[in-house]
């Protein structure tokens with residue numbers, strides 16, 4: 001069913017396995033019997049996992065699925081998420097344990113203990129409350145990786161405010177649509193951020209985004225780069241002026257297990273980003289459980305580092321909520337991996353003796369490109385578990401990661417999940433699973449996933465199809481903000497009769513029944529682990545005055561997984577003038593960056609005279625992908641005009 005690239009064929013021929021060492025298995029958090037325990041009574045299993053948390057009021061029902069697909073987990077229970085991530089560790093006598101080793105890009109550092117974190121979060125909560133914010137209000141956060149980003153999220157959680165973190169690289173337009181959709185009352189940002197040694201403005205972009213934004217009453221600005229910023233009197237407040245003077249005491253209130261914790265926007269198959277809604281008790285339960293079992297995390301012993309940005313779900317679940325609930329000591333790094341040199345990550349691992357490292361395949365492939373000589377210069381012997389997330393990891397990168405970063409012995413956990421699933425769903429368990437390079441392998445204990453065909457019938461071993469989740473799980477999304485119909489339609493309509501959640505990914509079972517993820521089957525691209533929809537980029541392109549029509553595909557890219565390739569038909573007057581055409585392409589790439597953000601900039605834009613369409617007018621992206629990946633163009637019989645592909649190919653070959 002899914003169209004396979006040569007890289008995927010390679011992946012599926014992989015047959016090596018790497019069983020855990022006896023030494024690792026003997027101390028592992030996960031044990032093989034968890035699978036059977038969860039299968040015997042799934043709800044009892046999750047109730048046991050929920051005991052990891054402090055509940056102010058215990059739940060009366062583990063799962064209420066009576067209003068499916070809207071789940072209620074731990075119904076009737078009450079808890080405070082921030083109390084669970086911060087205060088209780090102080091109450092348990094761990095106030096002096098470092099929670100965050102923060103490393104700034106320019107080399108400045110800051111350590112925050114749990115006692116420090118409690119103080120900062122309490123002050124920030126008092127500050128937000130002083131602005132009149134009450135539980136249920138929304139707060140947008142656009143901040144780079146500074147401690148205040150985490151403090152701000154936890155302060156919201158403490159007050160029952162719903163945060164919406166917007167990735168720092170998103171454009172003013174993208175920020176604005178998210179602020180409007182969530183009707184955020186407050187926006188938290190910084191003056192600027194350090195990127196590759198330079199200070200880039202943040203506040204100025206936020207100001208541009210918020211022009212005329214009616215819901216926003218206050219903008220709180222963290223001082224970081226000391227860049228001069230535009231200022232709106234009466235609306236703008238400095239974080240340090242507002243927060244520093246607040247009381248360090250704040251009593252957390254317990255909220256319902258289903259209280260909205262955050263909204264996080266992600267690309268769907270249409271242009272409008274979806275506000276994925278996550279709630280409190282079930283989310284935190286699965287975040288903590290997976291962080292404990294999948295990373296084998298041992299509080300007080302391990303030093304953990306997840307390299308994601310808090311603007312993505314990985315940062316939410318595996319920097320903020322799961323790890324802090326488990327009393328982690330973690331590294332948080334502000335900058336890029338090659339500033340000021342390509343060994344920056346290894347230098348940090350050596351310095352802080354990082355033992356668990358969680359990153360993305362695109363970065364691993366970049367490290368491969370830079371050469372193994374770079375990590376070889378550092379002492380990485382503290383590393384004992386390695387993780388991967390965001391896209392399928394090719395076996396070459398997996399082996400390189402294990403050999404060069406994990407000293408040929410650290411288990412690698414290839415974790416499959418989504419913004420929508422909230423936490424890891426499919427992954428090997430370190431100490432239990434004999435790992436296979438390139439396969440996420442098996443649903444975690446408590447989770448059920450299947451590969452099915454068009455008719456929703458599970459495929460057999462060796463068969464491929466669609467990945468579905470056939471049982472509800474605690475950290476599942478509770479909906480799309482303000483759009484219940486879109487929620488049902490997007491995730492639950494494809495296999496409505498069976499009640500399966502359709503993930504949008506293609507997958508395959510190998511002969512052992514292990515799952516191999518094969519990438520998206522919808523119009524969502526995966527560029528460096530970031531989800532971008534083809535429609536979103538197409539709308540950005542056609543919003544430019546020179547473009548008549550546009551079609552976008554994700555083409556296989558050796559480093560970023562996929563690269564964005566756009567085919568555009570320019571408007572008559574521009575198309576006739578070749579020099580103008582060149583200029584137009586540069587302008588178009590910049591236009592997309594401005595509309596969505598630099599991550600959505602097409603790798604390549606090809607000007608074409610026509611686009612291949614079916615008789616019903618649907619663009620055949622499959623054929624364009626063939627062109628973008630330099631392959632022989634496939635079957636054209638369903639095209640309305642079968643000569644179109646010749647026209648496209650000949651135009652490109654002659655360099656036009």
Ligand code: WTA
Pocket residue numbers: 266312313314388389390391392393414415416417418419420440503504505517518519520526529530531
């Ligand atoms: C892809 C990121 C293969 C997949 C946590 C999914 C993966 C999308 C893996 C979600 C993996 C994520 N192997 N593919 N280990 N992890 N994906 O919402 O296509 O940014 O649907 O969440 O990334 O991306 P999202």
